[in-house]
Amino acid sequence: MGVVSSLANPTRFLSWSSRLLPIVSVLAALTLAVGVYWSLFVAPPDYQQGDSVRIMFIHVPAAYLAMFCYVVMAAAALGTLVWRHPLADVSARAAAPIGAAFTFLALFTGSVWGKPMWGAWWVWDARLTSVLVLFIMYLGLIALWRAFDDPSRGAKVAAILILVGFINIPVIKFSVDWWNTLHQPASIVRMDGPTIDPSMLWPLLVMIAGYTLTFIALHLAAMRAEIYRRRARTTEMLIAARPASTAVRPTEAAATGAPPHTAH
Amino acid sequence: MSAFAALIVQTVAASIRAGGGALTGLLFFLTVVSVIPFGVGPDLNLLARIGPAVLWIGVLLSMLLGLDRLFGQDREDGGLELVIVSGESMPLFVLARACGYWLAHGLPIVLAAPVLGLILNLSPLALGAVTLTLLAGSPALAMIGAVGGALTAGLARGGMLAAILVLPLSVPVLIFGVAAVNGAIADPDPFLAPFLIMCAFTLFSAVLAPIAGAAALRLGLD
Amino acid sequence: MPLEDAFPPVRLAADDLACERGGRPIFHGLSFSLAGGEMLAVVGPNGAGKSSLLRVVAGLLSPSEGRVDLDTDGERETAMHLLAYGDGLRNVFTVKENLRLWSRLYGGAADDDAMHEALEEVGLGHAMHLAARALSTGQRRRAGLARLILSPRPIWLLDEPTSGLDKDGEAILGRMMAEHLASGGAILVATHLQLPVAPTHRLELQ
Numbered sequence: 001m002g003v004v005s006s007l008a009n010p011t012r013f014l015s016w017s018s019r020l021l022p023i024v025s026v027l028a029a030l031t032l033a034v035g036v037y038w039s040l041f042v043a044p045p046d047y048q049q050g051d052s053v054r055i056m057f058i059h060v061p062a063a064y065l066a067m068f069c070y071v072v073m074a075a076a077a078l079g080t081l082v083w084r085h086p087l088a089d090v091s092a093r094a095a096a097p098i099g100a101a102f103t104f105l106a107l108f109t110g111s112v113w114g115k116p117m118w119g120a121w122w123v124w125d126a127r128l129t130s131v132l133v134l135f136i137m138y139l140g141l142i143a144l145w146r147a148f149d150d151p152s153r154g155a156k157v158a159a160i161l162i163l164v165g166f167i168n169i170p171v172i173k174f175s176v177d178w179w180n181t182l183h184q185p186a187s188i189v190r191m192d193g194p195t196i197d198p199s200m201l202w203p204l205l206v207m208i209a210g211y212t213l214t215f216i217a218l219h220l221a222a223m224r225a226e227i228y229r230r231r232a233r234t235t236e237m238l239i240a241a242r243p244a245s246t247a248v249r250p251t252e253a254a255a256t257g258a259p260p261h262t263a264h
Numbered sequence: 265m266s267a268f269a270a271l272i273v274q275t276v277a278a279s280i281r282a283g284g285g286a287l288t289g290l291l292f293f294l295t296v297v298s299v300i301p302f303g304v305g306p307d308l309n310l311l312a313r314i315g316p317a318v319l320w321i322g323v324l325l326s327m328l329l330g331l332d333r334l335f336g337q338d339r340e341d342g343g344l345e346l347v348i349v350s351g352e353s354m355p356l357f358v359l360a361r362a363c364g365y366w367l368a369h370g371l372p373i374v375l376a377a378p379v380l381g382l383i384l385n386l387s388p389l390a391l392g393a394v395t396l397t398l399l400a401g402s403p404a405l406a407m408i409g410a411v412g413g414a415l416t417a418g419l420a421r422g423g424m425l426a427a428i429l430v431l432p433l434s435v436p437v438l439i440f441g442v443a444a445v446n447g448a449i450a451d452p453d454p455f456l457a458p459f460l461i462m463c464a465f466t467l468f469s470a471v472l473a474p475i476a477g478a479a480a481l482r483l484g485l486d
Numbered sequence: 487m488p489l490e491d492a493f494p495p496v497r498l499a500a501d502d503l504a505c506e507r508g509g510r511p512i513f514h515g516l517s518f519s520l521a522g523g524e525m526l527a528v529v530g531p532n533g534a535g536k537s538s539l540l541r542v543v544a545g546l547l548s549p550s551e552g553r554v555d556l557d558t559d560g561e562r563e564t565a566m567h568l569l570a571y572g573d574g575l576r577n578v579f580t581v582k583e584n585l586r587l588w589s590r591l592y593g594g595a596a597d598d599d600a601m602h603e604a605l606e607e608v609g610l611g612h613a614m615h616l617a618a619r620a621l622s623t624g625q626r627r628r629a630g631l632a633r634l635i636l637s638p639r640p641i642w643l644l645d646e647p648t649s650g651l652d653k654d655g656e657a658i659l660g661r662m663m664a665e666h667l668a669s670g671g672a673i674l675v676a677t678h679l680q681l682p683v684a685p686t687h688r689l690e691l692q
Contacts, residue, residue: 081479133432140429147419150507156483157415161429164411164476168433171465175436178458179443237510241533270590274579281578342572349544349643350591351563485546 009087010227017220024220028213035210039203046200052116057204059109061211062102063127066134069099069215073141074166077159087223089155090230092162093145094222098215100138106131126180130173137165151230267352268360275364278337285330286368293326293373297380308385315384316394316445319377323370323398324434327405330369331413331430332423334361335481339418344481354478358410362473366406374398393448397459401441404466407473408433414477417484437465493640493670494559496522498543504551505538512538514551518689522640522670525663527681530691536676537570539691540643543674544568558640564593567634570645573626574633577619581610581629584618585636594637604635608658623650631662642666644675648682656682 039057046053073095079088110128111121122128141158148154265273279286300318301311311318338344347357377398378391386394412430416422440462447455497519504514512535520526528536541547543554544566556562575584582601589596595604605611608628613621621629627650634642642663648656660682663673667683675681 081483133435136428136432140425140432143425143428144415147416147422147425153484153486156486157480160476160480160483161415164433164472167472168436171436172432175439178461179439234510241510265590265596267590270587274576274583274587277583278576278578283578337576340572341574341576342570343574343576345541345544345546345568345570345572346574346588347591348546349566349568350588351561351565352591486548 009085010090013087014224014227017224021217021220021224024213024217028210028217031206031210031213035203035207039207043200043203044197049117052113053200055109055113056200057207059106059113060204061208062106062109063131064208065211065215066099066103066106066131068212069095069102070134070138070162070166070169072219073099073162077162077166080155080159081163089152089159090223090226091219092159093151093155094226095219096138096142096145098218098222100135100142102211102215103131103135103138107135124180126177129180130176133172133176134169137169141165151233267350268356271357271360272364272367275334275361276368278333279330279364279368284368285333286372289326289329289369290372290376292329293322293376294380296325297322297384301384312385312387312390315381315386316390316449317442318384319381319394320398320438320442320445322380323373323377323402324405324431324438326373327369327402327409328427328430329423330365331409331426332416334365334410334413335417335477336413336422339484344417344485348482348485354482355474358414358477358481359470359474361413362406362410362470362477365410366403370402370406374402387449390445390449393445393455397441397444397462400459400466401437401462404437404462404469405434407466407469408437411473411477411480414480414484417481437462440465493522493638495670496560496565496640496672497555497557498641498672498674499555499557500543500552501555502552503539503542503549503554505535505542505547506550507538507547513691516552516689516691518687520672520674520687522672523667524687525667525673525675525683525685526687526689527685528674528676528689528691529678531678534691536678536691537645540568540570540645540674540676544643556641560640565639566641566643567592567637567639568643568645569627569630569634569647570643573630575618575621575626575629577617580615580617581605581621582614585629585632588633589636592633592637592639594633596636600636601632604632605629607635607662608632609654624652624655627651628655628658631659634662640671642671642673642675644673644677646677646679647675648677648679 035057040054043054043057045051073092076088076092076095079085080092107128110131114123114125114128115121141161144158144161145151145154148157278284297318304310304314335344338347348354374395378386378395381391381394409426409430411433412426413422415429416426419425440458443453443458444455444462447453447458498521499517499519501517503516505512516539518526528539530536538547542549545554556565558565574588575581579587582598585601585604586596588594589601595601602611602614605614608631610621610625610628610632613625618626618629627647647659651659663681663683666673675685
C-alpha cells in the first residue's frame with residue numbers, strides 16, 4: 001500500500017497541475033508582454049543612465065527570483081526532511097535549474113548593465129559577487145543530485161545541503177559586503193536607489209509579476225516532468241523484480257503500482 | 265580512552281599511514297604555493313602583497329584533497345553502519361572525524377605556511393599573522409569539509425563534488441582570514457574585528473557541521 | 487553459563503512493518519516478536535528483503551510503515567550488534583587496532599588480554615598483530631565474531647553469518663550462538679543457508 005499512497009499525492013498533483021499549467025502560462029506570457037512593452041517603450045529613460053536603465057527591468061526581477069527560488073527550495077527541503085512528502089523532493093529538484101537560470105540571467109544582465117557605468121564587464125561589486133556565489137551553489141546542488149542514482153536518497157542528502165546553504169547565504173552576503181567595503185570604499189554608483197520614480201516603479205512591478213508567473217509555470221512543468229521521470233524508473237524496477245512468466249506491460253504496472261511481495 | 269578520542273586517533277592514523285592522504289595534501293600545498301610566482305612573476309613587492317592570500321588559498325585547496333576518504337571509507341567497509349548500531353552519537357562521530365582530519369590534513373599545512381611565506385617575501389609580522397589566522401581559521405575549513413565529505417560519501421568521484429560544494433561555503437572564512445592578516449600588516453585596517461569574526465565562524469561551524477554531517481550520513485544510507 | 491553473564495530480559499517486536507527502496511516495495515505487513523533466549527531465522531530467496539529487514543531493525547533504514555519496538559531494562563541505544571557483509575575492518579590497521587576501536591565504540595573490553603582471548607576463541611589468536619589486509623574472507627568474518635564476544639550486547643542481528651566460514655568456523659559460530667541464547671540473548675538471523683543452530687522461530691520472505 002505504501003507505493004500506492006505515495007503515488008496518490010503526485011497523481012492528484014498531476015491532475016490539477018495539468019489544468020492550471022495552461023492558465024498560468026498564458027497569464028505569464030500576457031504579463032510579460034505588457035511589462036516588456038511598458039518598460040522598453042513607454043517608461044522614460046533615466047536622466048543619468050539614459051536608455052541603459054531599461055536593463056533594470058530585466059535584471060531586478062531576475063535577481064529577485066534567484067533568491068525567491070532558493071527560498072522555495074529551502075521550504076521544499078524542510079518538507080523532505082520533516083514531513084517526508086514525496087512532492088517536496090520533486091519540487092526542490094525541479095526548482096534548482098530554474099533558479100540557476102534566473103541567477104545566470106541576473107549575472108549576465110548585471111554585467112551588461114555595468115559595462116557602460118563601470119567601463120568593465122565585471123566588477124567585484126558586493127551584490128554581483130554574492131549572486132555569483134549563489135550561482136555556484138545552485139550548480140553544486142544540481143551536480144549533487146545528478147551524482148545519486150537513487151533519486152529519493154539524493155533528495156534527502158541534497159535537502160541537507162540546501163538547508164546548510166540557506167543558513168550560510170546570509171553569512172556569505174555579510175562577508176562579501178564587508179570584503180567589498182574594505183577593498184572598494186563606496187566608489188560605485190548604486191544601481192537602484194531607495195527612491196524610484198513611479199513611472200519606472202509600475203513597469204518594474206509588472207515585470208516582477210510576469211517573472212514570478214513564468215517561474216510558477218516553469219516550476220509546474222518541471223515538476224510534472226520529474227514525476228513522470230520517476231514513474232518511468234519505478235516501472236522499470238517493478239518489471240525487473242517480477243518473474244518472467246508473470247511479467248506485465250509497463251502501463252499496467254504503472255497504473256496499479258503492482259502489489260509488493262507478501263510475507264508470512 | 266573514550267570512543268571520541270579513539271575515533272580521532274584512528275582518523276589521524278589512517279591519514280598518516282601508507283595510503284593515507286595527509287602527506288599528499290602537504291606536498292600539494294608546497295607545490296601550489298611554489299608555482300604561483302611562476303604565474304605572477306618574481307616581483308618581490310607584489311609577492312609580499314599577495315602572499316597571505318596565496319597561503320590562505322593554498323591551505324583552502326590542500327584541505328580539500330582528503331575529503332573523499334573522510335567518510336567514503338566508512339561507507340565502503342561497513343564501518344558507518346557499525347558506528348550507527350553502536351549507539352554512539354552521530355554528530356560526535358562527525359566531530360571526531362573532522363578533528364582528526366584537521367590534525368592530519370590541516371595542522372601540518374598550517375605549520376608549513378610560515379616557511380613558505382619566506383619565499384613569498386613576507387615580513388616577520390605577516391608570517392606570524394598568517395600562521396595565527398590559519399591556526400584559528402583552518403578548523404572551520406575542516407568542519408565545512410566534513411559536511412562536504414558526508415554529503416558525497418559513497419559517491420563515485422565524490423571528492424571532486426565535495427570540493428565544489430565546500431568552496432563556496434568557505435568564502436566567509438577566506439575573506440576574514442585574509443582580511444585579518446592584511447589588518448595586521450597595513451595600519452589603517454583593523455586586525456581584531458575580522459580575526460574575531462573568523463573565530464566566530466570556526467565555533468559556529470563546529471556546532472552546525474557535525475549536525476548537518478550526521479544527518480547527511482544517515483540519510484545517505486537510507 | 488555463569489549467572490553474571492546473563493542479560494536482563496529483552497524483547498524485540500515488529501508490528502506491521504513495510505519497507506521500500508527507491509520506490510520499489512521490498513516487503514510489507516510483517517510482524518514478529520523475539521524475546522531473550524529465542525532465535526528468529528529470516529529465510530527466503532535473494533532479493534526477498536532479508537537484509538533490508540535486518541537493516542530496518544538495526545535502525546539503518548526507516549520503514550515506510552510500521553515500527554520496531556525494543557523492550558529492555560538496559561540501554562536501548564546499546565542493545566544491538568550487527569554482523570553483516572561490511573566488516574568495518576580497515577586494511578591499514580592491525581586486527582588488534584581494529585578490534586580495539588570497535589570495543590571502545592561498543593563499550594566492550596579493550597585490553598590486550600581480553601582481545602587475545604576473544605581472538606583465540608574464533609581461531610585468530612595468531613593474527614592479532616597482523617594487518618587486516620592479510621586476512622581472508624573467512625578470517626574477516628571471524629574477526630567480526632570476536633567483536634561480538636568483546637562487547638556483550640543482548641540482541642544479535644546476523645546477516646548471512648555462515649557465508650565465507652569453513653566447517654570449523656561454522657562450529658565456532660554455532661557454539662557462540664548457543665551460548666548467547668543460553669545467557670538470555672536474542673538472535674535475528676537472515677540466511678538462505680543451513681544454520682549451525684536450529685532456530686526457535688522462522689520467518690519466510692518470498
